[in-house]
Amino acid sequence: MEFGPVPPARFDEVIQHLRLSFPDEPLNVSIGLCKYGEPCELLEHHDLMTLQEGLSVMAVDVKTGEIAGVALNGISRPGDVEKALEEMASIDNLQFHRIFGLLHNANKELDLFTKYDTDKIFELRILSVGSNFRGRGLAKELCVRSELIAEECGAKIIKVDATSLFTQKICESAGFKSIKDIRYHDFKDENGKIIYNTESPHDFYKVMIKELPSKKNSG
Numbered sequence: 001m002e003f004g005p006v007p008p009a010r011f012d013e014v015i016q017h018l019r020l021s022f023p024d025e026p027l028n029v030s031i032g033l034c035k036y037g038e039p040c041e042l043l044e045h046h047d048l049m050t051l052q053e054g055l056s057v058m059a060v061d062v063k064t065g066e067i068a069g070v071a072l073n074g075i076s077r078p079g080d081v082e083k084a085l086e087e088m089a090s091i092d093n094l095q096f097h098r099i100f101g102l103l104h105n106a107n108k109e110l111d112l113f114t115k116y117d118t119d120k121i122f123e124l125r126i127l128s129v130g131s132n133f134r135g136r137g138l139a140k141e142l143c144v145r146s147e148l149i150a151e152e153c154g155a156k157i158i159k160v161d162a163t164s165l166f167t168q169k170i171c172e173s174a175g176f177k178s179i180k181d182i183r184y185h186d187f188k189d190e191n192g193k194i195i196y197n198t199e200s201p202h203d204f205y206k207v208m209i210k211e212l213p214s215k216k217n218s219g
């Protein structure tokens with residue numbers, strides 16, 4: 001397996017990889033925003049914007065050249081989450097609102113920029129490994145490599161919105177701490193029906209962060 005940055009010439013392949021892998025993400029399974037093998041315009045717009053930041057990393061099977069996994073990384077700045085919430089108001093898609101509303105509101109409430117006195121948060125936004133390549137430590141390696149990129153960027157903290165128990169375990173083993181635990185089944189609609197009916201063992205969404213060595217921080 002070879003790890004490296006994602007060149008623009010491979011953005012389409014990354015999107016193709018995500019169409020076959022990311023629909024397994026627990027929140028998506030419960031809400032059904034993206035369907036296996038199909039385009040998912042709203043999420044793909046977000047993915048492409050993140051790829052264009054040039055901070056993502058991919059794992060490539062050297063024998064076949066296939067993209068086995070990706071970590072899509074980007075920098076978040078003060079005001080970004082408020083802007084994203086504003087933009088969501090014009091998007092008429094309940095599934096999108098349910099998923100991104102949950103994530104954005106949790107981040108807005110946390111106000112990590114004030115808490116950690118920084119204007120730059122490195123986010124590991126999407127972690128995905130193709131089903132044929134899972135269980136071999138690829139996601140762990142993508143997480144470790146993303147952390148190195150975050151340090152090079154001079155970020156004070158790296159954050160993961162860990163929606164899957166597996167991502168939470170990966171982050172814990174890499175030294176991240178959870179700063180917010182949200183139990184999916186606590187959210188009910190006006191009829192008392194559970195909104196995020198995630199499958200066990202994915203019971204929580206956790207916002208996980210790791211503080212990075214201060215000597216490389218540039219604020």
Ligand code: ACO
Pocket residue numbers: 021022023024025026124125126127128129130133134135136137138139140141160161162163164165166167169170
């Ligand atoms: N059952 C139990 N534990 C698992 C499983 C599983 N099926 N898969 C991973 N884990 C846990 C284990 O604790 C494992 O560590 P260990 O082997 O030391 O016990 C740890 O996760 C890391 O395993 P990896 O082999 O590095 O993970 P993998 O390469 O298989 O990728 C991933 C995990 C990315 C979650 C993959 O299953 C996937 O792409 N799923 C669909 C998309 C998704 O849910 N992405 C994460 C959403 S959160 C976000 O994107 C920020």
